Structure formats: C-alpha cells, structure tokens
Amino acid sequence: MPNLSSPSTAVRRTAVAAALAVGVAASVPACTSAEPTAGEPTASPSTSAPSSGAADTPSPTGAPPTTDSRTPAPGATGDADPILRGERQIVLRPVGSFESILAVDAKGRLNLTDGDTDKSLFVLLPSDGNRYQIRTAKAHNGAEPDCMGLRDNGSAPATVVAAACDTRRAGQLFTIEKAKEKSEGRPTYTISGEGRLHLRATDREGLTAQPVGEGDTGEGLTFDFVDNGAAPPGPGE
Numbered sequence: 761m762p763n764l765s766s767p768s769t770a771v772r773r774t775a776v777a778a779a780l781a782v783g784v785a786a787s788v789p790a791c792t793s794a795e796p797t798a799g800e801p802t803a804s805p806s807t808s809a810p811s812s813g814a815a816d817t818p819s820p821t822g823a824p825p826t827t828d829s830r831t832p833a834p835g836a837t838g839d840a841d842p843i844l845r846g847e848r849q850i851v852l853r854p855v856g857s858f859e860s861i862l863a864v865d866a867k868g869r870l871n872l873t874d875g876d877t878d879k880s881l882f883v884l885l886p887s888d889g890n891r892y893q894i895r896t897a898k899a900h901n902g903a904e905p906d907c908m909g910l911r912d913n914g915s916a917p918a919t920v921v922a923a924a925c926d927t928r929r930a931g932q933l934f935t936i937e938k939a940k941e942k943s944e945g946r947p948t949y950t951i952s953g954e955g956r957l958h959l960r961a962t963d964r965e966g967l968t969a970q971p972v973g974e975g976d977t978g979e980g981l982t983f984d985f986v987d988n989g990a991a992p993p994g995p996g997e
Contacts, residue, residue, distance in 0.1 A: 917968035
C-alpha cells in the first residue's frame with residue numbers, strides 16, 4: 761500500500777489596517793502547515809511505495825496463506841461446511857451408537873471405543889473433489905499428526921490404520937458423501953476408500969472397510985461428525 765502524507769494547507773490572511781492620518785490599507789499574507797493526524801501514516805524518505813502486484817503486499821495477521829492445503833477444490837463437498845473445509849476438529853460417531861466413537865487404539869488401528877481419549881479427535885482435509893484425508897487433530901508418538909489409511913488383510917475385511925500423512929497414497933483418500941438421514945439434527949455421511957470399500961462400524965467386527973452393494977443401508981454405514989471446536993494448526997501452518 762503506498763505511503764500517504766498529509767498535504768499542507770495554505771491559508772491566506774488579509775489584514776486591513778486603516779491609517780487615520782493617511783487612509784492607506786495594507787494586506788499581510790501568512791501560511792501555516794497542518795500537522796499529521798494521529799495514527800495517519802507519514803512519508804519516510806527511505807520508504808517507497810511497493811511495485812504493483814499482490815506479491816509485494818504481506819497477508820494480514822491471521823489470514824491463511826494462498827496455498828492453504830485446507831482449501832477444497834472447486835465443487836468439493838466442503839464448499840460451505842467448515843468441518844469439510846478442515847477448519848474444525850471432530851469426533852466420528854457411528855449413527856445408531858449412543859456411546860461408541862472412533863479412535864486410534866494402542867495398535868494404531870482406527871476402531872470403536874466407548875471411553876474418552878485424545879486420539880478420538882480428527883480433522884478432514886480436502887484433497888480433490890469430495891475426497892479427504894482423515895488426520896488426527898493431535899500428534900501422537902511423533903512430531904506430526906497421523907492420517908488414516910486402508911490396510912489390506914487378504915481374505916479378511918480391510919481395516920483402517922494410522923500412518924504418516926501422504927496425499928500420494930491412494931489408501932489415505934476417502935470419499936465422503938452426505939446421506940439422507942440426520943442424527944440429532946446434524947447431517948450424516950458415508951465414508952469410502954480406494955476400491956469403494958465403505959467404512960462400517962459394528963459391535964461384532966469393530967470398524968472395517970468392505971464392499972457394499974447398491975442400496976445397502978445396513979448397520980454401521982453412516983457417521984455423524986460431532987464438532988469439537990476449531991482445528992489446531994497442522995504441520996507447517
């Protein structure tokens with residue numbers, strides 16, 4: 761932003777003196793300069809206005825950088841929802857479960873738990889379209905938070921485990937789609953990974969990722985995202 765200086769205002773005063781003896785009128789001009797208003801920037805001889813272009817202007821304090829990884833791609837599901845823009849930390853709660861939520865267990869698996877734990881808070885990071893990384897809100901056993909990814913278990917259903925975040929790993933990208941029903945007034949969602957493996961939470965198997973037939977609306981396929989406040993800064997933010 762160019763520097764601004766206060767202009768000087770010339771004020772011309774005319775004084776008329778009447779001389780009783782000779783009847784002569786005299787005019788006397790005078791000039792004053794206005795002082796800068798408090799808080800108004802003043803010109804500095806060593807400072808010049810920046811060249812044109814937004815790159816020369818620093819971002820306001822607290823404004824996100826233009827390369828913020830949380831900004832969704834055009835048309836992404838998270839266009840209007842701060843949860844889906846990665847701005848909120850959330851609890852992933854299977855719909856129909858009154859006590860169980862998802863958390864990373866001692867073995868690094870994302871699974872059901874009915875207790876309080878700091879490993880049950882997550883941030884949804886937009887990647888492309890309506891695909892997201894599911895990242896832990898906090899770092900655990902390391903310098904950076906983990907991201908959830910699919911693990912192939914052969915003939916057994918795939919599971920979801922914590923690993924170092926890497927958007928190049930397709931197994932860490934999950935498609936999140938809004939379901940028809942609501943839970944306590946909040947929207948609910950289905951979550952599917954690579955190969956259209958849908959996350960499913962049941963008391964018998966815990967959280968697994970399985971193929972789901974068209975029209976399958978069975979137990980444990982939808983999740984409620986419970987807002988738990990502003991997301992903490994991620995690595996590099």
